[in-house]
Amino acid sequence: MIDTHCQQNCNPAAFPELIQDGKWRVNMSICEQTNVWIGGFQAIVRDMEAVRYNFFLDEMVRRRNIYIIKKLEEKGRRPWNIPLHAIFPGLV
Known part of the structure; x- marks a missing residue:
C-alpha cells in the first residue's frame, strides 16, 4: 500500500511542472x-x-539548516534566504 501511495503521490516524474x-x-x-x-x-x-512528530522534524530541519548555512559561510559561500513576504505575500 505504501509503495502504491508513494508512486501515485510522491513520484516526481508524475509532476510535469x-x-x-x-x-x-x-x-x-x-x-x-x-x-x-x-x-x-x-x-x-x-x-x-x-x-x-511535526514539531520534532520541524526542529531537526531548522537546526540542520542553521548548521548547513554556517558550514557554507565558513567555506566562503553566500547562502541566502527567501524573504518571508515573497513566500507569503499577505502575511507580513
Whole structure:
C-alpha cells in the first residue's frame, strides 16, 4: 500500500511542472539525500503522535539548516534566504 501511495503521490516524474526544457527544475539528488537523512529519525518518531512528530522534524530541519548555512559561510559561500513576504505575500 505504501509503495502504491508513494508512486501515485510522491513520484516526481508524475509532476510535469517539475521539468523544464527536459531538465529537472529542482535538485532531485539533494531531495533523495534529505529523505535518507530524515529516515534516520524513523526509530525516534515511529510512535509519536502527529503534533509531536511535526514539531520534532520541524526542529531537526531548522537546526540542520542553521548548521548547513554556517558550514557554507565558513567555506566562503553566500547562502541566502527567501524573504518571508515573497513566500507569503499577505502575511507580513
